[in-house]
Amino acid sequence: MTLLALNNIEIVYDQVFLAVRGVSIEVPEKGLVAVLGANGAGKSTVLKSISGLLKPERGAVTRGEISFDGRSILSVDPPDRVRLGIVHVLEGRRVFGHLTPKENLIAAATMHRERGHVTALIDRMFETFPRLAQRAKAEAGYLSGGEQQMLAIARALMTEPRLLMLDEPSLGLAPFLVDEIFDIVRNVNARDGVAVLLVEQNATAALEIAHYGYLIENGRILMSGEAAVLSANPDVADAYLGGH
Ligand code: ATP
Numbered sequence: 561m562t563l564l565a566l567n568n569i570e571i572v573y574d575q576v577f578l579a580v581r582g583v584s585i586e587v588p589e590k591g592l593v594a595v596l597g598a599n600g601a602g603k604s605t606v607l608k609s610i611s612g613l614l615k616p617e618r619g620a621v622t623r624g625e626i627s628f629d630g631r632s633i634l635s636v637d638p639p640d641r642v643r644l645g646i647v648h649v650l651e652g653r654r655v656f657g658h659l660t661p662k663e664n665l666i667a668a669a670t671m672h673r674e675r676g677h678v679t680a681l682i683d684r685m686f687e688t689f690p691r692l693a694q695r696a697k698a699e700a701g702y703l704s705g706g707e708q709q710m711l712a713i714a715r716a717l718m719t720e721p722r723l724l725m726l727d728e729p730s731l732g733l734a735p736f737l738v739d740e741i742f743d744i745v746r747n748v749n750a751r752d753g754v755a756v757l758l759v760e761q762n763a764t765a766a767l768e769i770a771h772y773g774y775l776i777e778n779g780r781i782l783m784s785g786e787a788a789v790l791s792a793n794p795d796v797a798d799a800y801l802g803g804h
Contacts, residue, residue, distance in 0.1 A: 562630075563589045563755050564610065564646075564723055569624030571605050571614070571779075579605045579619070581779040585757075587723065592749045592756045594770035594787065596763045596800055602779040603759040604651060607725050610757070611648035612638035628723070643671070645722030649715075651731065653708040657701030661692045661711050664700055668715035678718075685714040688744060706737035710744070717748065723755045724748070730762045738762065742769050763800040767791045775800065 564587040571580035580602045587593045595603050608614045609621050612633075626633055628644055636644070656664050665685055669678045686693035689710045695703055700711055709729050716724055726745065730738040746769040749756050760766035767773055770787040775796065783796065790796050 561589045563587050563591070563628065564757065565625075565627045566606070566610070567625045567627070569606075569609060569626060570622050571602075571609055571619055572622045573605075573619045579779050580609070582624070583776070583779070583781055584624075585774055585781070587755050587757050589722075590749070590753045590755055592746070592758070592769060592771050594758045594760060594763075594766040594773040595776055596760055596766060596773055597776035598761065601776045603776055604727055605779075606776070607648055607727055607757070607759055610641075610725060611646055612636065612641050613648060613650075642719055642721075645720075646725070647716040647719050647721040647723070648725045649712050649727060649729065651727040653705065653712045655700045655703075655708050655711045655715065658699055660697055661700060661703070661714075662696055664711055664715055665718055668718040671719050681718055681720070685717060688717070688748065689714050691740075704737075706733050706741065709733065709737075709741060713741070713745070717754070721754060723757060725757045725759070727759045728761060729758070730760060730765055738765050742766075745769060763796070764791075767801075 566583055566585040568582050568584050569580060570582055573579050583606060597603050610626060621634060628646060633641055656667060662682060665682050672678050691707055692710055692714060695707060729741055742765055745756060748754050758766055767787045767790055773787050773790045774784040775782045
């Protein structure tokens with residue numbers, strides 16, 4: 561079943577700049593879908609339209625439809641989209657630097673009133689991200705880039721989403737950490753059935769874990785297909801897989 565569907569959406573910045581031009585994307589329930597493309601292709605803009613984080617005075621969806629679980633969400637405000645099960649980890653690992661990982665997770669547990677449930681979720685996050693458990697008492701500002709990215713993802717998972725959206729989680733990380741984070745994302749998808757929409761410039765790493773991928777260029781979908789088929793396509797390899 562389709563969980564998220566973008567149907568021919570168009571997004572305009574500042575009333576004139578067409579950043580996304582008729583994009584259609586589907587994420588099936590429990591799917592792991594990658595959106596690949598160069599800097600400025602429109603990937604982050606697409607994610608913001610799904611979470612509702614486009615600033616209304618700057619950018620707007622001017623055409624098309626976005627539906628989640630069969631209902632239109634374009635007029636649903638961002639906190640209610642989180643309640644529906646959509647969570648967005650923004651590019652640049654934003655964590656509370658003066659709080660410990662545990663405090664960061666507690667602060668992200670706004671959806672839950674029951675203390676026992678919050679504690680159980682935190683325990684699950686430390687199992688999922690053992691590196692965070694090791695750094696449980698350090699202020700998050702002192703964690704490495706990879707650890708902060710893990711914390712940003714763990715915070716998002718505290719909302720118990722149905723769809724986890726990740727914007728460039730590999731950015732600036734050493735390859736072994738990218739592998740570690742992507743393995744965890746794959747596990748969260750496979751074990752917990754959380755659907756994932758992964759935006760990446762690192763196409764090689766993303767296609768290793770994704771089931772399906774879309775290539776986006778200048779705000780348009782250039783190509784889409786099963787991840788294994790895209791990886792084996794020589795045009796894709798030349799344009800997207802060479803640099804990594
Ligand atoms: P990146 O990896 O750099 O985030 P991207 O593929 O995610 O790249 P977007 O950030 O979605 O690309 O940007 C798409 C286009 O929209 C770019 O030309 C960018 O300059 C423009 N853009 C992004 N945000 C805004 C904004 N707030 N106001 C005006 N133009 C914007």
